[in-house]
Amino acid sequence: MYSSSEPSEQPPPSDGQPSLASLQSQYAVGISASAMMSTHKWSSGLCDCCSDVSICCLICWCPCIPFGQIAEIVDKGNTSCDVHGALYTVILLLTGCQWIYSFMYRSKMRQQYMLSEEPCNDCLVHCCCERCAICQEYRELQHRGFDMSLGWHGNMERQNQGIVMPPFAHTEMKR
Known part of the structure; x- marks a missing residue:
């Protein structure tokens, strides 16, 4: 009835329970999907602000500067720190809802570094604890080896x- 080269498909059991083969295949798919979607823990907690008092104070009194530095690195230098900081400040002064702008960069950073969304979703973290969130993001980038004062391009340099680059040779030689 069945050839030996083709695997036979078993009909589902009559009691409505999945077969052992279907459970095994679902389990294997679940493992590979969860392995691909694995997330890493943050290097520091959301409330570890006082671990670096100077950054904590800067973020407390002038969050636009560290936010601009974070956003420039997360954007990989596409927009400068100054632009991000200025836009953050304008949104803060006009609406007081700067957290709407800043939470997007937390989400982007989490996706880039596969960080877990904790203690709750990014929007809520920035809405309720924005300065703590910015401080945590700043510490995370420092932990990953970024010198925040250099910006994206300075860190890449x-x-x-x-890496030693060969000298540039002009195509036309003159004596």
Whole structure:
């Protein structure tokens, strides 16, 4: 009835329970999907603000500067720190809802580094604890080796200093 080269498909059991083969295949798919979607923990907690008092104070009194630095690095240098900081400040002064702008960068950073969404979703973290969230994001990027004062391009130059480039030769030689 069945050829030996083709696997036979078993009909589902009559009692409505899944078969052992279907459970095994679902389990295997679940493992590979969960392995691909695995998230990492943040290097510090949301309320660990006082672990770096100078950054904590800067974020407390002038959050536009560290936010701009974070956003520039998360954006990979597409927009400067100054632009992000200025836009953050304008939104803060006009609406008081700057957290709507800043939470988007937390989400983007979490996706880039596969960080877990904790203690709750990004929008709520920035709405309720914005300065703590910015402080945590700043510490996370520092933990990942970024010098926040250099910006994206400065960090890329620093990273590439070990690579020696051959000298540029002009196509036309003159004596």
